[in-house]
Amino acid sequence: MTTANRSHLKEILKHLILEPTGFTAEHAAQGLHSIMRGEASESQMGGFLTALKLRGVDGNAQVIAALAKEALDNALIPNIDRSKGGVVADIVGTGGDGWNTFNISTTSSLVAAAAGLCMTKHGSRASSSNCGSADLLESLGFELDYISPGDVGDLLHQYKFCFLFSSTFHPSMRYLAKTRRDLGFPTPFNILGPLMNPCVPDRAVVGVCAKSLGPVMAEALKILGRRNYAVVCGDENLDEISIAGDTHVWHLRESGDIDYYTINPERDFGVPTHPLTEAAGSNLEDNQRILKRLLGNTLQESDIAIRDFVLVNTGFLLYIAGKAQSMKEGAEVARHTIESGKVLELLENFAQATQALKSQELSRRAR
Known part of the structure; x- marks a missing residue:
């Protein structure tokens, strides 16, 4: 679904509260998408999380998977060979x-x-x-x-x-x-x-x-x-x-x-x-x-x-x-x-590697 076709959290929340039997995994993903774009108010986010809990969504594998996929779609993904x-x-x-x-x-x-x-x-x-x-x-x-x-x-x-x-x-x-x-x-x-x-x-x-x-x-x-x-x-x-x-x-x-x-x-x-x-x-x-x-x-x-x-x-x-x-x-x-x-040995070497990354970043910022 394109961004233009996605619903704002306000509409998603209304659906979740008033028509819970028709609330789908796609609706949950759309709600999270709206949140991650910074489009939702704190009261809307609080209502969304509370309603999800009260509707027992944490027992719905499809909804959980949809939320996870939406989160990963908006994550920074490392390139691993x-x-x-x-x-x-x-x-x-x-x-x-x-x-x-x-x-x-x-x-x-x-x-x-x-x-x-x-x-x-x-x-x-x-x-x-x-x-x-x-x-x-x-x-x-x-x-x-x-x-x-x-x-x-x-x-x-x-x-x-x-x-x-x-x-x-x-x-x-x-x-x-x-x-x-x-x-x-x-x-x-x-x-x-x-x-x-x-x-x-x-x-x-x-x-x-x-x-x-x-x-x-x-x-x-x-x-x-x-x-x-x-x-x-x-x-x-x-x-x-x-x-x-x-x-x-x-x-x-x-x-x-x-x-x-x-x-x-x-x-x-x-x-x-x-x-x-x-x-x-x-x-x-x-x-x-x-x-x-x-x-x-x-x-x-x-x-x-x-x-x-x-x-x-x-x-x-x-x-x-x-x-x-x-x-x-x-x-x-x-x-x-x-x-x-x-x-x-791993613990010590990895700590040193991250300290080197910090030094490089601070040096870059100072230039």
Whole structure:
């Protein structure tokens, strides 16, 4: 549909409120398009998000997929030569599970990259937790604001890792930021993050914060044309693979079929279970110290559960991405990669690379 034929958010909102049975995925996409063009007022955006929530749109895979596609159509897309690095992957969760665990997906991304998997970590600063992925990496010297779309290909080629700051790659979403903060309750946009990686990974593990969202997210991914993705939810409604017990998996195969099964740390990874309370995160400073101990092989007894938490999540990602023949092998590869010191080396080298990008940009601005 051309821009000239698109409806303004005011008309879309009226349709959503007064004729909800006729509200379609295309209407939702048109509403978001209007917002990202800066055409909507704050009251209209607030009404749109509230109405979407009340109409249960976060349980509608077609609408979720349409919103994600619209967001990606307006994103800054990096040019990646996949022939240089092979499969591009991500591991990401929706957040909002209330458990406030350690930064597992961020750490798993680094471990997987050091193990040879090309990782494009799409994320932001904390919203529903004490320490977001960007917060942790910035505290370790990463200059994330200076990674542009033009830098991604070279960084991936050199380091097998790149962080894509959501605010950089989705500048049009800035219109929604204040409204979402002011509303104070989750909307369908809270579950869009894992679908909006501008690199469009070939393989991914996507965590959801409620088991009811599992089949919805898997179906949305299927509609978007993704394949070889796994949607996961810990039995505790955890948006990661649980270290405490079973995790539910909706595995989107190459064929487009969605297989459901459960996995368990002991049975499938050869890793002992731990109570989730032993894998809890705290504040930024504590998480930074834990990560340094983990990657520097100076673990304390209190860090063992977090280390094992990282092993199962990284191991499953390596299995889904085809870097390991089994989940157990994936966990062992993750363990050996951490113990080798390769992850710490990656962390330090990538931080230096982003610092160089910052220096280059500041020098350019000064000229």
